[in-house]
Amino acid sequence: MRFVFTLFAFFLVSYLASSQYLEKTIESFEQHFQIALFIDSMEVINHGITPVEKRSKMGNVTVIVDGDSFIPQRKDTVLYQYIDFLSAELSKYPEKYLQNIGLEAIALGAELFVGKTKRGGIPNHQTNTILYEASYAMLYDEAYMANVIHHELHHFAEQTLEKRERYFKKWEKINPPKFKYGYGGIMQYDPRYQNVDFASYNHPKEGFVSNYAMTGAEEDRAMIVSLIMNERERAELLKWLPSDQLLQKKVKLAIEMLNTLSGTSENYWTEVMTGYQ
Structure with a gap:
């Protein structure tokens, strides 16, 4: 009996120590970046991301909008x-x-879902999250x-970009003549395009890094x-730039947009991030 009690006490102390460390990690993150960090369904609900909470057999599931869901991560080590x-x-x-x-x-x-589709990230502009x-x-x-981190962050950032329509028009003018985009990222889930490689950086056409x-x-x-x-993947971009003038123009315009968003006066993005001028 004493052994069982000792074992229970050990796990209790370990759990409390882990919880306290996670709280400190979150607090440190929030102080450094001056943004809130949520890991629990009720925090998500209270922030206004979702109006309702549901329970499933696997635990707590928060419904973001009708059909979408946020499943909390219960493993402190992962967090x-x-x-x-x-x-x-x-x-x-x-x-x-x-x-x-x-x-x-x-x-x-x-786990995050939009309808029945699993997502790695979801920008929620209504709640600035x-x-x-x-x-x-x-x-x-x-x-x-x-x-995923940078991709979704830029989707979010473009919503606050000043004169973004002007930038967007300039972007489309860079593309090859008569080129037309598809109907959005949701195409990768369309069964009609199941044989298209949407995951790789394969430079399928001048001016584009991927399908x-x-x-x-x-x-x-x-x-x-x-x-x-x-x-980790920037070398792919740098490899194609010397011979792809359309891609060069897109990188320069992307950096111009980033400078507008960040308020940087020097070309922070070119000199520090890409090594490409």
Whole structure:
């Protein structure tokens, strides 16, 4: 009986220590970036992201909008690692960048769904929040995890870009004559295109880094920005730039947009992030 009590006490102390460390990790993140970090369904609900909470057999599931869901991550070790990685990636941006684009909160869940489709990230502009998947699967692929972070952050940032329609028109004029985008990133879930490789950086056409970039102008821009920010995959972009004049123009315009968003006077993005001038 004494052994059982001792074992219980050990696990209780370990659990409390882990919880306290996670709380300190979240507090440190919030203080450093001046944004809220949510890991629990009730925090998501209280922030106004969702009006209702539902329970499932597997635990707590928060419904974001009709048919969408946020499933909390219950593993503290996963959250520690993801928050540490997220901090490193967000620290690449100029000071006050997150405030400049109006980001107020980030929510981390084990799984995110839009309808029945699993997503790695969801920008929620109505509440100035981005939801990210913090899972074991994400932690095993740092290149993809970084890509999702920067890709979704740029989708969010474009909503606050001054004179964005002017930038967007300039972007489309760079494309080859008669080129038309698809109907958005949702194309990758369309059974009609199941044989198309949307995941790879394969430079399928002049001016584009991937097939996914051709699904929509917003995806094209986010793909390039994520490559600018992600040194694990940036070599792919730098490899194609010397021989692709359209891609060169897109990178320069993307950097111009980033400078507008960040308020940087020097060309922070070219000199520090890409090494391309």
